[in-house]
Amino acid sequence: MLKLIGSLLVLLVSSYIGFKMASRCQERPRQLRQIITCVGSLRSHIIYSCLPLHEAIANSTNGIYGPVAEFFQQVANLLEKNASLTPQEIIKKVLREMEGSLILKRPEIEVLYVLGGNLGVMNCKEQEKYLSLVIEQLERFENEATRLRDLNTKMYRYLGICGGLAIIIILV
Amino acid sequence: MTDNKNILIKKILEQSIYPVLPEQLIAMISAVSLKYLKDLTEIRLRINQPLLLVLGNQDITVNPMGEVVVNSNEAYLCNQDDIQRTLQLMSKNSLYAFEHQLRMGFLTIDGGHRIGLTGQAIIDAGEVKTLKNINGLNIRLAREVKGCADQIIPYIITKEGQVLNTLIISPPRCGKTTILRDLIRQISMGSKIYKGLPVGVVDERSEIAACKSGISTVDLGIRTDVLDNCPKAMGMLMLIRSMSPAVVATDELGRAEDIHAVREALNAGVSVVTTVHGKDLNELLHRPYIGELLENKYFHRYILLSDYPRVGTIKKIIDSSNNKILWEGAKIC
Numbered sequence: 001m002l003k004l005i006g007s008l009l010v011l012l013v014s015s016y017i018g019f020k021m022a023s024r025c026q027e028r029p030r031q032l033r034q035i036i037t038c039v040g041s042l043r044s045h046i047i048y049s050c051l052p053l054h055e056a057i058a059n060s061t062n063g064i065y066g067p068v069a070e071f072f073q074q075v076a077n078l079l080e081k082n083a084s085l086t087p088q089e090i091i092k093k094v095l096r097e098m099e100g101s102l103i104l105k106r107p108e109i110e111v112l113y114v115l116g117g118n119l120g121v122m123n124c125k126e127q128e129k130y131l132s133l134v135i136e137q138l139e140r141f142e143n144e145a146t147r148l149r150d151l152n153t154k155m156y157r158y159l160g161i162c163g164g165l166a167i168i169i170i171l172v
Numbered sequence: 173m174t175d176n177k178n179i180l181i182k183k184i185l186e187q188s189i190y191p192v193l194p195e196q197l198i199a200m201i202s203a204v205s206l207k208y209l210k211d212l213t214e215i216r217l218r219i220n221q222p223l224l225l226v227l228g229n230q231d232i233t234v235n236p237m238g239e240v241v242v243n244s245n246e247a248y249l250c251n252q253d254d255i256q257r258t259l260q261l262m263s264k265n266s267l268y269a270f271e272h273q274l275r276m277g278f279l280t281i282d283g284g285h286r287i288g289l290t291g292q293a294i295i296d297a298g299e300v301k302t303l304k305n306i307n308g309l310n311i312r313l314a315r316e317v318k319g320c321a322d323q324i325i326p327y328i329i330t331k332e333g334q335v336l337n338t339l340i341i342s343p344p345r346c347g348k349t350t351i352l353r354d355l356i357r358q359i360s361m362g363s364k365i366y367k368g369l370p371v372g373v374v375d376e377r378s379e380i381a382a383c384k385s386g387i388s389t390v391d392l393g394i395r396t397d398v399l400d401n402c403p404k405a406m407g408m409l410m411l412i413r414s415m416s417p418a419v420v421a422t423d424e425l426g427r428a429e430d431i432h433a434v435r436e437a438l439n440a441g442v443s444v445v446t447t448v449h450g451k452d453l454n455e456l457l458h459r460p461y462i463g464e465l466l467e468n469k470y471f472h473r474y475i476l477l478s479d480y481p482r483v484g485t486i487k488k489i490i491d492s493s494n495n496k497i498l499w500e501g502a503k504i505c
Binding site for chain 1 (some may be wrong): 264301
């Protein structure tokens, strides 16, 4: 009886880990798509409405929910309250705070740092060029993340279940 | 009177100026006695030069503890970081939003305070594209002085309640914009003697109405429409077409297109109240564009201002039809 309960627990835990990894794999391209939408919206608010940066960033999350919207909202709040900090300093700070909820890899985080380094210091035309470049880079990352999602989601799920079964067989 | 001045300057500094200054400059300025600060009109920052506080016709320097010093060697010297940080705070990290203003060498912050800038100009196709390496800032404090145009109103409103075309003439820092702001308010509000009229304000530099997110932060009366941050010439025509004002008010005429727009407004039967930089009428007559307006007597009244004995002094009020001086002396607003 004890063996049966133990085996069931092992199977449940390993399946959970597998499904969790699969869901992270699915979440990454979704978050990247949301970031691209926000940066695109930010570009419009800067070019066409000439809104101050904090307002433009806050407005760029309209219709977006979850960690990405929270990230941009926090950046906007800090920019409004601490205008003495540069956008790059603020983005670094918020990224550090949200490390667990944003599923981003090193190159994507670096793109966000560089985005902060060039926000607000150029004229509208240059901002447009620069933000378009950032969107292009993020789209490349998104394509790669989508490819990995299609490739790995099922594998992680099967690996979780099969791994659990393998452990049970070995132990029993 | 002094108490009122103290309260007003404290309010301006705390609400509009300190939020755009780095901490060490705030500490220094707030340590200066109100005896000096009450007359503060400008704060000047230049890289490697002392921080200057301009009080009307004189200026003072302060040491890092905020004590007034006579010897400039003891004074606090501004550095590049002071200028950079101030610029960053003023623009709220959004220099692109001030692109048009930056090209003209200034930006306006909340409260309508104009910040003049100097640096290296970047030229593109013969025009200033922007300024880089900013090396000096001039923070000009704007004050809302209700009632400062009381003495002018009787000269520019007819018995029938019509506003005469009025040109306020003065060198910089004599209170042109402050007086114009109060004139707008009084024309718009009306009184027991004359009825209030719809006034259209074209506020190219966001100084008259001190708009924050497009909404005026000063009292311009109940019949005033403000077109904020819009070029004068274009704005005047837009207002005439869309808001049917009886009076159009704007600040600092100078370019050919401004003069054309004034002419259009006058031909459309709209009164114009505006200002121009200059010392006297003779000087203005020799200026291109403005001279033409004066020669053709487009304006009915000229109000000449001076900063002696103090800012906001009305030197002369002239009727343009016969060049008769309606007032001469020193009316202090």
